[in-house]
Amino acid sequence: GKYIGILTAGGDSPGLNAAIRGIGKAAHTYPGMQVIGFRDGFRGLMENRSVRLESDVLSGILTLGGTILGTSRDKPHRMPVGGKVMDMRDVIVDNYHKHHLDGLICLGGGGTQKNALQLVEKGLNVITLPKTIDNDVAMTDVTFGFDTALGIATEAIDRLHSTAHSHHRIIVVEIMGHKVGWLALGSGIAGGADVILIPEIPYDVHIVAEAIRRRSQEGKRFSIVAVAEGAISKEDAAALEEARQAKKEAKTKEERKKAKARLAALEENHAGNTMRLAQQLEKLTGLESRLTILGHLQRGGTPSAADRLLATRLGTACAELVNQGVYGVMVAARGEEAVPVPLEEVAGKLKMVPLDHPWIESARRVGTCLGD
Numbered sequence: 001g002k003y004i005g006i007l008t009a010g011g012d013s014p015g016l017n018a019a020i021r022g023i024g025k026a027a028h029t030y031p032g033m034q035v036i037g038f039r040d041g042f043r044g045l046m047e048n049r050s051v052r053l054e055s056d057v058l059s060g061i062l063t064l065g066g067t068i069l070g071t072s073r074d075k076p077h078r079m080p081v082g083g084k085v086m087d088m089r090d091v092i093v094d095n096y097h098k099h100h101l102d103g104l105i106c107l108g109g110g111g112t113q114k115n116a117l118q119l120v121e122k123g124l125n126v127i128t129l130p131k132t133i134d135n136d137v138a139m140t141d142v143t144f145g146f147d148t149a150l151g152i153a154t155e156a157i158d159r160l161h162s163t164a165h166s167h168h169r170i171i172v173v174e175i176m177g178h179k180v181g182w183l184a185l186g187s188g189i190a191g192g193a194d195v196i197l198i199p200e201i202p203y204d205v206h207i208v209a210e211a212i213r214r215r216s217q218e219g220k221r222f223s224i225v226a227v228a229e230g231a232i233s234k235e236d237a238a239a240l241e242e243a244r245q246a247k248k249e250a251k252t253k254e255e256r257k258k259a260k261a262r263l264a265a266l267e268e269n270h271a272g273n274t275m276r277l278a279q280q281l282e283k284l285t286g287l288e289s290r291l292t293i294l295g296h297l298q299r300g301g302t303p304s305a306a307d308r309l310l311a312t313r314l315g316t317a318c319a320e321l322v323n324q325g326v327y328g329v330m331v332a333a334r335g336e337e338a339v340p341v342p343l344e345e346v347a348g349k350l351k352m353v354p355l356d357h358p359w360i361e362s363a364r365r366v367g368t369c370l371g372d
């Protein structure tokens, strides 16, 4: 029989346990196939901390949030060890062989796809699953975790409506999503936000203020502004672009250092973006404003039915691919199919919301201001 390792890496996401269970239970239907879980992502594989995933461990975890294996953002090629950052890929390769693994399954988002490809290049048999609440993994229709987070963010927007309405306030709600706007756009539409700001469409604060003032004139004295954490104003986007260009074109060491510092300062400034936006809107509209940051609430708790279904579907398909010896791929969701896609086509690619996506069109059609 085959020996298979599993690890969960990157930020946790609802549906991870459903996927582990799907892989494990399906694996146990192949003669002699055994599954070992490594704790805390790539770190556990490096430190050789593992647990046998027998059927009793897999029972009762379908509905659990988080990951029973634990996770970390550690990268094989740059791992902090004893106060230093080190390339631990060779140690990982050794441990893989110590466990006599035939294959390693990595459950993760964009970063994990890149790390997995690095291990493929070191000769390991690796297969991945796409998980993240951000929905930013290339080549798959959707990632598990997204639907649950969408539900949580939508409910939050619903709840913010009644309090914004009662106090005649602007409520700016910051929604996760890393560098993309899927979660903010989806929950903003589903929750009926009046303004939705996403990184794909740099915004002009005056246009946003004007949309809110227009609502006031129509007698609607409150507004909900759903903002992706990565959303950026037109000015900031231009400044960032200029700084990136300057860094690229820097000739001397001194110039490069200066450009790097400028870029870091701009990125730091961007982190406090939503607070600044709430303050600007208060000034420009004369309406009292509040900021709500949904944060890690969006990643916690039990997965939605759709995420359990997706994770189970991809997990069981993954076990079948492992049985066939198909490696170096991510198991992508394409309609009702689970399709293996070469990791080279996934790693390092970000799936942003296309500007001609039907969600953007629909948002505009119902009169939502997108800040442009």
Ligand code: F6P
Pocket: 011, 109, 132, 133, 134, 176, 177, 178, 229, 299
């Ligand atoms: O990738 C998932 C995510 O929740 C992003 O939306 C967010 O930018 C990031 O992780 C937060 O990371 P951390 O959990 O390390 O604070």
